[in-house]
Amino acid sequence: MPMIANHDAWFANLQALADDRFPKRCRSCGREYASEADYFQQTQAIRPDITGLKAVDDDEGPLVEVFRNCVCGSTLLVNCASRRDHSAYGDRQRLLFDDLLVYLVRHGVERALARRELRRVAGGERSEMLEAWYAQIAVQSKQPKR
Structure with missing residues (x-):
């Protein structure tokens, strides 16, 4: 990659x-x-x-x-x-980041892109890609199951 x-x-x-x-x-x-x-x-x-x-x-x-x-x-x-937060909070944030990264990759988002967009959000910026992706998932989850 x-x-x-x-x-x-x-x-x-x-x-x-x-x-x-x-x-x-x-x-x-x-x-x-x-x-x-x-x-x-x-x-x-x-x-x-x-x-x-x-x-x-x-x-x-x-x-x-x-x-x-x-x-x-x-x-x-x-x-x-090091700028990494080594507190318990920082450890939890890294685990959450890793979980989200795995989830996105499993659902078809390229790993490098998912990582870049998650880092953007973690840095306080918006991610139009993740917002659009989430909106798509939200619509799919509201559709009646057949």
Whole structure:
């Protein structure tokens, strides 16, 4: 299943653990990324089919390692704070998301599309696709059974 080629959404709201992580200097070519924003804007995805994100449990809590390629092609790493809610509420929300994803896929929605639209709703946006899909299901459930 192909992933979205533009991974900017994956990096939204990631926060560098400490300001002293920047400037970040490439050991191969010496290019300097002055800030976290520079790092995300001026580097490139390692490959179009992967996000470059890796969850890691550290002594200080969960982290996200962000692998990106410098303009010279060398791979760089920045550790960021995890934005995932690790509370009981967050765990329940992830289970609900997973259940909804399975339900939609079982009912014919392409997995990547279902995931994207569920993420949109979870982020507080509307999903016209899910609203239309739900309306269709609601109409079908009101029809008398033969």
